[in-house]
Amino acid sequence: MVKVTFLGHSAFYVESEGLRGLIDPFLTGNPMATSKPEDFPDVNFIFVTHGHGDHIGDTVSIAKNTQATVISNFELSHFFQKQGLMCHPMHIGGVFKFPFGRVKLTNALHGSDVEVEGELVPGGNPVGFLLELGGKKIYHAGDTGLTMDMQLLEKEKVDIAMLPIGGNFTMDIADAVRAVGMIRPEIVIPMHYDTFEVISADPQAFRDQVPQGVRTEILKAGQFLEI
Numbered sequence: 001m002v003k004v005t006f007l008g009h010s011a012f013y014v015e016s017e018g019l020r021g022l023i024d025p026f027l028t029g030n031p032m033a034t035s036k037p038e039d040f041p042d043v044n045f046i047f048v049t050h051g052h053g054d055h056i057g058d059t060v061s062i063a064k065n066t067q068a069t070v071i072s073n074f075e076l077s078h079f080f081q082k083q084g085l086m087c088h089p090m091h092i093g094g095v096f097k098f099p100f101g102r103v104k105l106t107n108a109l110h111g112s113d114v115e116v117e118g119e120l121v122p123g124g125n126p127v128g129f130l131l132e133l134g135g136k137k138i139y140h141a142g143d144t145g146l147t148m149d150m151q152l153l154e155k156e157k158v159d160i161a162m163l164p165i166g167g168n169f170t171m172d173i174a175d176a177v178r179a180v181g182m183i184r185p186e187i188v189i190p191m192h193y194d195t196f197e198v199i200s201a202d203p204q205a206f207r208d209q210v211p212q213g214v215r216t217e218i219l220k221a222g223q224f225l226e227i
């Protein structure tokens with residue numbers, strides 16, 4: 001059993017046997033978020049797709065309070081380790097078997113620099129996460145444009161895909177629909193839209209275009225899905 005709770009923007013809370021995990025925990029300053037960092041006192045892993053502020057979010061404070069291990073690319077791990085966090089560095093294409101399940105880092109077409117005191121610090125390559133937990137597979141694309149690499153995911157038989165639809169920085173609805181056609185997940189959850197005006201998108205319009213046979217779950221912050 002896997003429980004996936006949407007927290008707004010690209011943030012999710014994923015619970016499964018041995019995992020109380022946050023993905024891209026942008027809560028403070030997130031106009032879509034209905035939860036606070038304190039609402040997750042027993043997180044044990046935090047997954048960070050890339051270095052942008054709307055994805056690192058509250059990673060540092062939550063990891064310090066919970067002793068959670070941060071899973072990210074090698075370069076971001078270095079950045080987090082310097083701040084005293086426990087990290088498990090990985091990289092694109094790499095798989096590691098954790099006690100809760102398997103994690104694979106996938107390619108994302110985007111940037112990953114971290115803003116530190118007004119300057120951009122290199123943050124390696126952006127990634128997505130393919131998580132295999134409780135007999136299910138979850139793919140969180142991170143921020144990305146449409147890429148043919150997504151075709152590689154079809155064979156994985158993904159149960160839930162979280163895909164950005166907001167455009168401007170990532171895929172828009174049209175490209176996210178094409179991504180769904182390549183990945184063919186059981187369920188798709190749209191993310192990374194409406195948080196800011198520049199990424200306004202209508203998730204109903206996305207749902208209307210998603211290929212038949214794929215269920216679209218439009219979640220509001222705080223709503224969850226159990227599979």
Ligand code: NI
Nearest residue numbers: 050052110143
């Ligand atoms: Ni980004």
Ligand code: MN
Nearest residue numbers: 052054143169
């Ligand atoms: Mn973003």
